[in-house]
Amino acid sequence: MEKKFSLTGYQIKLIGIILMVGDHVYEMFNYVNPPTILNMFGRIVLPIFLFMSAEGFYYTRNRLKYMSRLLIGFWGMNLGNLVIPKIFPMNEVTIINNVFGTLFLATLVMYSIEACKQKQWVKGIALVLLPLLIAIPFLVTMSSDTVSMASVYLLQVFPSYLTVEGGFLSVLLGVLFYLLREKRALQFLALLVVSVVTTGFDFSHLLSNYQWMMVFAVVPLALYNGQKGRGDKYFFYTFYPAHIYGLYILSYFYLNYWM
Template sequence: MTKQVSLTGYQLKILGIILMVGDHIYEMFIYAQPPTILNMFGRIVLPIFLFLSAEGFYYTRNRLKYMSRLLIGFWGMNLGNQLIPKLFPMDEVMLFNNVFGTLFLATLVMYCIEEYKQKHWLKATGLLTLPFVIALPFFIWMSTGNGSSMFIYLLQIFPTYITVEGGYAAVLLGAMFYLFREKRSLQFLSLAVVSLIATGFDFSQLLVNYQWMMVFAIIPLAFYNGQKGRGDKYFFYAFYPGHIYLLYIFSYVYLNYWM
């Protein structure tokens, strides 16, 4: 009898990390025209980590602590994204990556789902709408052009649905992964719908705007066996910003001293 192939949460995470590194190599060395396939394969990374965040949020013993780690990660990367380019300035590459904000908002919506289940209507609604309220001054400033830089700093402290990496669609996908976590087919349907939205319904540009390729995350997720696997609670929190900043610095050195 052949052994059925399955993946633990840890193995999914390692797969996501490998593809994520390839994607970020593409971003950090874009001026050298790296293979586009690195960026294409990178599209499935965010759905994998949103899926794992839904699993992690469900099983964690302390949901608020789980969320606070993501928020602290968001703050830390915002600081790093400001500091590193000042130390190693280059116009060819911009630092904007910060998936911690996306994962935090996704878990915030998950938290609100649980609060609604407990009939804590006011609390859940308040928390759910808070990112909209925070983003409002930013929209006013953008529309009038007569605002203050304090709004930009505000967004560095409080993530919003439209300013985080992946935007509202990514946050919604994470929430759907959690809401339908016992119905894998509905999780995959949610991913397919978000992938369709990502096309902008302009199917003539599928090889130019390939964000829709996130739908292929269904393949590894279909092999998830529901087991956590090896534990490494803090590895991702260190590896994610660490490898981005190292690649950025390598790119700076290559651009300024090797090209």
């Protein structure tokens, strides 16, 4: 039976983008105490894009090309996150956003799973371990007095499970969305479990530590009808960094000239 109301992948992405803009308005103008609800609704965004990246990886005709776009986006954001604050310096706001790294690692593990299914065990296991091994020099030097800049630069070139936006749990959630993609109820159960884990099992501060609100991504995802909808291959790759840097620069001028 068809759903009376449903959403295509494109429409779900649009919902994610709208919520994402609100979340980043909150982030870039935190010094004026914007409504916390913007940040709360923003918790829904990453699960949406992890879900859609699992769908995109499954349906794409060229998985390596799909992954390479995410890696290039990761490099571009790292460069922008370094250059933009140099031109428009602010102590009140720090740019740390780079979801491309999270999405890339999630798809990398998906690619590794497919390699293992084809009994390419060495390739599959090596690709899964690579992002963990990349972080070892950083972790070793972090325990000393001075963090090695070489290890920091290495993480700018290739992301690690430990340093990407959302961390290991977000990568895991994306992979679970992929593994369970034909079992929607289990996908939502995985989202629920990850949401609970983000609380640290401390349920006394749910309104101050509200990362768990990512569970409400189940609402738009439950309406997904499996259809791609309108094509937008490059829209997110350009809009995501453009709106972050646009809001940051707007915040800079507001703080320095209009406030």
